[in-house]
Amino acid sequence: APHLYGTREDHLLPDDELRELVSDLGGLDRDRAVDAAYFERRLPVLRADLRVCETYRWRPRAPLRCPMTAFSASRDALASAPQTEAWRAYTSGSFLRRHLDGGHFFLNGGPSRDRLLRQLRDELDHVRTGPDAGPQPVNARRNAPWTS
16 A cells, blocks of 8 residues: 555665565576576666655545455565555545465466456456446447546
C-alpha cells in the first residue's frame, strides 16, 4: 500500500548485491547465463523502478470510490498478506484480497500467473456487467465501452 513505500534503499545497491537480492526473491537463476544476460539488459529499468518505489512519499487523500482487488503471493518476502491487506483503506468501495501461490515474481509464469489472469478477467467482467447481468456474447465483451 502507498503508505508503506519508501522504507528500502535497494536502488543504491551495487550490481552484484542487487543481482543477489533479485535471485533471493526467486527472479533470477544464478546458474543460467540467459538469466544473467537478461538481468544485465534490464538493470537500468529495475533501478529506476526501485528508485520510484523507494523515494515515493505518500500524502493522505480521499479513498477511491471504486471496487479494489489486491493480489499477494504466499512466499513474497516484500509484499506480505498484511501489507497487501493495507490497500483496503484506499477504497470506499468493495475490497477483495486474492492470495496466490508463489514468490515475488509469480507473475513470470506458471499456474499462479494463469490463475491471476483468470481472476482479473472475472473481476473486470463482474465490474463491467454487474453481478446479475449474466454472460455476455464474445463480441459484446470485446467491444464493451469501457475498453475505449
